[in-house]
Amino acid sequence: MNPNRISPTIARALYLEFTLIFIGLPIVFYFDLIPLPKLPSLVAFTVYALVVLWFDRTYDKSNFLRWDLSKLEVKNLAVRFLLFSIFILAAAWYFLPDDFLIIPKERPQLWVIIMLFYPFVSALPQELIYRSFFFQRYSSIFPRKWILILASTLAFAFLHIIYDNFVAIIFTLAGGYLFSRTYERTNSLLAASLEHALYGCMIFTSGFGSYFYEPFNG
Secondary structure, eight states, rough: OOOGGGHHHHHHHHHHHIIIIHHHHHHHHHHHHSSOOHHHHHHHHHHHHHHHHHTTTTTTTGGGGGOOOOOHHHHHHHHHHHHHHHHHHHHHHHHHTTTTHHHHHHHHHHHHHHHHHHHHIIIHHHHHIIIIIHHHHHHSSSSHHHHHHHHEEEEEEHHHGGSHHHHHHHHHHHHHHHHHHHHHHHHOOHHHHHHHHHHHHHHHHHGGGGGGGGGGOO
């Protein structure tokens, strides 16, 4: 969407929506200002984002299932994941020796459940919201690509203040940037979701999963 084609009123409405959803809601969750359950809230907003995109005539619906990635893109994705896996496993082994591979070793059934359901229950909804919805909805108020990528990255990381630790923020800053770049290059929800799922599953496998789990117990 061309930013010059929207009225100041619409621009102000989008800024307000962005502030309420991507800044206000994480603050509400973090301080428990309103007793909103987190997972149902994620589901509700995922449905909202999906409906908005579906009825947006300017949105290319093929982006939902697009997978025309070049061999170079697939290779780069695989190399990034390999390097990340080496780093995260080494970091968990060094900094969290008591938790290293704790879920697959001590709770293998839970590990299998996470590996099967995390891509669909967590990664895909978050990428729908923070990449597909975000890029389409706010490209008019963040017209430059690097600003849009930065805004998506920061909003994604800010959501993770609900975990109340710096590890989650640091990881999601890095991950959010990678996922945003992947989506910006490919316009593929599947590609961004796959990358998110791979990184998330490796985090839970390595031993860092406790930094991304506790708030959803309530």
